[in-house]
Amino acid sequence: MKYTEIKQILDLKPLNKSIDDNAFITHFLQNPNSKNRINEIAKTIIAERSESIEKIIKDIEWDIPFPFPENTNFSFIDLFAGIGGFRMALQNLGGKCVFSSEIDNSVKVTYEKNYGEFPFGDIKEFTGPNVSDDLLNKLIPDHNVLAAGFPCQPFSLAGVSARISLGQEHGFLDKIKGNLFFDIARIVSIKQPEVIFLENVKNFHNHDEGNTFRTVKTTIEGLGYKLFSAIINSEQLVPQSRRRFYMIGIRNDLLIRGDYTFPEFNGEPLKLRDFLEPNVPDIYTISDKLWTGHKNRTQRNIERGTGFTAHVADLDKPSKTLVARYGKDGKECLIPQDGQNPRKLTPRECARLQGFPEEFTLPVSRAAAYHQFGNSVSVPVIQAIAENFINYLIE
Numbered sequence: 001m002k003y004t005e006i007k008q009i010l011d012l013k014p015l016n017k018s019i020d021d022n023a024f025i026t027h028f029l030q031n032p033n034s035k036n037r038i039n040e041i042a043k044t045i046i047a048e049r050s051e052s053i054e055k056i057i058k059d060i061e062w063d064i065p066f067p068f069p070e071n072t073n074f075s076f077i078d079l080f081a082g083i084g085g086f087r088m089a090l091q092n093l094g095g096k097c098v099f100s101s102e103i104d105n106s107v108k109v110t111y112e113k114n115y116g117e118f119p120f121g122d123i124k125e126f127t128g129p130n131v132s133d134d135l136l137n138k139l140i141p142d143h144n145v146l147a148a149g150f151p152c153q154p155f156s157l158a159g160v161s162a163r164i165s166l167g168q169e170h171g172f173l174d175k176i177k178g179n180l181f182f183d184i185a186r187i188v189s190i191k192q193p194e195v196i197f198l199e200n201v202k203n204f205h206n207h208d209e210g211n212t213f214r215t216v217k218t219t220i221e222g223l224g225y226k227l228f229s230a231i232i233n234s235e236q237l238v239p240q241s242r243r244r245f246y247m248i249g250i251r252n253d254l255l256i257r258g259d260y261t262f263p264e265f266n267g268e269p270l271k272l273r274d275f276l277e278p279n280v281p282d283i284y285t286i287s288d289k290l291w292t293g294h295k296n297r298t299q300r301n302i303e304r305g306t307g308f309t310a311h312v313a314d315l316d317k318p319s320k321t322l323v324a325r326y327g328k329d330g331k332e333c334l335i336p337q338d339g340q341n342p343r344k345l346t347p348r349e350c351a352r353l354q355g356f357p358e359e360f361t362l363p364v365s366r367a368a369a370y371h372q373f374g375n376s377v378s379v380p381v382i383q384a385i386a387e388n389f390i391n392y393l394i395e
Contacts (some may be wrong), residue, residue, distance in 0.1 A: 001056060001058075001059070001060060001061065002057070002060075002061045002063045003029070003060055003061065003062050003063055003064060003116050004063055006029065006056055006060065007182055009049070009050055009056065010025055010046060010049050010050060010056070011049060012025060012118070014105075014108075014109040014112070020120060020121060020125075021045050022112075022118040023117075023118045023119060023120040023121070024038060024041050024042040024045055025042050025045055025046060025118075026112065026116065026117040026118045027039075027098075027099065027100075027117060027120075028042030028043065028046070028057075029056075029057065029060060029116070030097070030098075030116065030117055030336050031096075031098055032067065033143070034057075034098065034141055035333075036138055036139065036140075036141050037135070037138040038099075038139060038141070039186070039367045045333070052369075053298050057172075062116055064113070064114065064115065064116040064357045065113075065114050065360060065361055066084075066088065066091065066114050066115050066359075066360075067115075067116060068091055068096050068097065068115075069091055069094050069095075072094055072095060072096035073094045073095075074094065074096070074144040074145060074207035074286050074390070075094050075096045075097075075098045075142070075143045075144050076095050076096065076097055076098070076143055076144060076145035076146070076147055076188075077097070077098060077099040077100070077101075077140065077141070077142070077143045077145075077146055077147065077193075078090075078092050078097050078099070078100040078101070078119070078147055078148075079100075079101050079146065079147065079150070079184060079187075080102065080103075080123070080148050080149055080150045080151065080180070081099065081100045081101060081107075081111060081119050081125060081375050082102060082111075082149060082372065082377070083101040083107060083110045083111055083114070083356075083372045083373070083376055084100075084111050084114060084115055084379060085149070085354065085355075085356075085376045085377035085378070085379050085380055085382060086147040086148075086149065086197070086199075087100070087115060087147075088356065088357075088379050088382075088383075089379050089382035089383035089386055090145065090147065090382075090383075090386055092383055093383065093386055093387055093390060095145065095386075096140040097115070097117070098142075098143055099120075099140055099141055099143070100117060100119035100120065101119050101120045101121070101122075101123045101126070102119040102120075102121070103122050103123075104371075106363065106365075106368050107278065107372055109363070110123075110361070110362075110368075110372060113384055114360060114361050117181065123180065123183050123282045125185060126139055126140060126187075127183040127187060127389065128188045128300060129170045130318045132150035133190055134176065135274075136186070136187070136190055137190050137191070137217070140187060140190075140191060142191060143191065143193050144156070144193055144194045145186065145194065145195045145196075145197055146184065146188060146191070146193045146195070146197065147197045147198075148184050148195050148196075148197070148198050148199075149198070149199040149200070149377050150180050150181055150184060150198065150200065151180055159234070161209070164326065167214075181188070181216060181219075182219075182303070185219050185223065187281060188223050188249075189223050191245060192223075192224070192251065193251075194250070194251050194254055194393060195248065195249065195250055195251070195393070196220060196225060196227075196247070196248070196249035197247075197248060197249075197382075197386065197389075198212065198216075198246070198247040198248075198249075199244055199246055199247075199248075199377050199382070200244070200245050200247075201244065201245060202231050202240035202243045202244060202245050204245045205229070205231065206285070213229075216247070217229075218327060220247075220249045221249075224251060224252050224253075225235075225249035225251050226249065226259070226260075227247055227248070227249045227253055228247070228248045228249075228250070228259065228260045228261075228262070229245065229246065229247045229248070229342065230245075230246055230262040231243055231244070231245050231246075232244060232246055232262065232264075232341075232381060232385075233270075234337075234355075234378040234380070234381045235269035235270060235318040236265040236266065236267050236268075236269060236270065237265060237270070237355065237381055237384065238318075238353055238354060238355045238378050238380060238381075239269075239270040239271060239272045239274065239275045239319060239352070239353060239379065240272075240307045240318050240319045240320075240321065240322055240353040240354070240378070241269070241317075241318045241319065241320060241321060242321045242322070242378055243321075244377070244378075244381070246262070246381075246385055248260055248262075248385070248389055250389065250392075250393075253382055254382070254393060257392065257395065259387070260389055261388070262388065262390055263384045263385060263387075265384070269317060269318045270318055271315065271316050271317065271318070272313055272314075272315050272316075272317065272318060272319050272333075273315035273316065273353045275348060275349060275353065276315070276335065276350060277346055277349060280343060280346055284343040284344045284345075284346055285337065285340055285341050285342070286329070286330060286334070286341050286342060286343065286344065287341070287342045288341065290329060291341045291342065294310035294329070294334075294353055295310075297309075297310070298310050300312065301309060310329075310331035310334060311334070312333060312334045312335070312336040312342045313333050313334060313336070315335075317334070319332075319333040319353060320332045320333055322345075322350060322353050322354065322373060322374050323374045324371045324375045325371075326344070326345070326350070326370045326372035326374050327344075327366065327367045327369075327370030327371060327374075329393055330342075330343075330344035330345070333345055347363070347366055347370065347373070348361045348362065350369060350370060350373035350374070351369075351373055353373070354373050354376045354377070354378050354379060355378050355380040355381075356373075356376075356379055357378035
C-alpha cells in the first residue's frame, strides 16, 4: 500500500487532530519492528482509526521524494530537525532515522512531505523534569548518531546584540532556546550514542568570552566523549559563504585510531550565477521604495562605519549567508537585473544555496520557504563531515 493511501486511511492531515498523534503514527510506519514506547502508543492510536494495522504496515510503498535507504548501516536521531538537512545528508550515507523532533508546525509539514514522517514537537516533552530516565530510555530509540542543529539565535552576533538592546537574556541564560543544549546532554547521558553531531553559528565558539563552548565541551566530555570542533565555510560545496561551527563528539571507547579530523575543502568557491533560475517572475523584483530605502540606509551606515548594508550580489562569487529573515527585504542577496531593480532569490534558488536536490518539495508559502531555508544546514557540508566520522568508525 502506498504511503499517500495510508495517510488518507489514518487521517494524517497536517495540523489535523493531534500533531503528536501524527508523529507517533509516522514514526511507527517508518520503524514498525522497533520495540519501544513510541510504537506501543502508535498502535493504540492506529487501532482507533483502522481495524487493519497488519495490512497497513505490510510492504509500504514510500511514494515520497526521500524515503529511507533500503540498505542501512547505522541509525540516527534528528533533533531540532528543521527541514531535514541532517536527515538528507545522513540518509545519503546509508543512515536510518529512528526519531525526529521539531517545534515549528509549518516546518513539520515540509519535513513530512519530503521524508514521510511528522517530527515530534518540543523536545522537552521527552526530556523534561517529569520524564524519568527509564521513560526517556523507552521513548527515544537506540541510535548510533545524535544529530542536532540546536537553536542558534541566543548565540549569534545579531541575536546577542538584539537581546541586549531589548534587555533580554542570551546564550544559556535564554531559558526558552539557549539552554536546549542540556536536553541534548540528557539524551546523550542515557542513550550513549557512538557519535554526537552538533551545528551552530560561528559565534558559538566565542560567545560569553568562550564560556559557552567550554560548558558544552566539559559537559560532553564528562559524559564519556571527546569533543572535536571546527569552523567551516560552505562556499566550496554550495554557492553561499556560510561559516558555521561544527562539533563532533566521539565516545571514548571508540577512539582507538587517535583524534577525529574534519574534512578539508579545497578549490575555488562556487559561483552564484551557476545556480540561478533562467526565467524568474516579476514578483521577485523589489519595489522602487524598497530599493531606494536599501540604498539610503547603506549610504548612512557606510558613513557611520556600522550597521547592515545592502548591495547587489557579485554573481561570480558565492552569495552572502542566507538568513531566516531573508524574505523580509532580501538585502542579504540581491540579484542584479538589466534595466530593472534587483530581485530576491526564489525559494528554489534558496534550496540550491543550501545544497538541497531539485526533487525537494518546497513549502507552498514563499515566506515560509525563505524562513526554513535560512534556518537550515548546508546539506553537502553535513554529509562530508559525517562521511569522515563514519569512515573513522568503520576503519
